[in-house]
Amino acid sequence: MAGPGKDLPVERSFEGGKRPVSSEEGSGGGTGGTEAREHLANERTLLAWVRTGVGLISFGLVVERIGAQVGSVGSSGAFGVALAVLGCLTLIMGTVQFLRSRRGIAAGNFVPAVAAYMVVVVGSLALAGTFVIYVLLGDL
Helix, strand or coil: CCCCCCCEEEEEECCEEEEEHHHHHHHCCCCCHHHHHHHHHHHHHHHHHHHHHHHHHHHHHHHHHHHHHHHCHHHHHHHHHHHHHHHHHHHHHHHHHHHHHHHHHHHHHCCCCCCHHHHHHHHHHHHHHHHHHHHHHHCC
């Protein structure tokens, strides 16, 4: 028979917050469920990378096609290709990040990497800034 408080969830802190954790999850004895959740979260993250990459490639295609119809093939073609390249880079970086995280989770020594995220963020900001400058100078 369980003693008082044995069946109640235990509060454990994580990243500045608290959530209920069962005694099996927190004890280290039942890590199969926790590891499965980590792998599933890793797969969801990969799918987000894929969604972002495909979106960038698609947007690059749209920019290039619209530019071809309007008549400014050179600049819109360059932006379209740059977006498509950034999309391909996003797919590659997402896959590398997924495989790296998968090995880290399986080995029990997962260390998050920031470089992959920064490549996509800096590339997107550079393209957005260049596009804004192009639009502003195009109106002059």
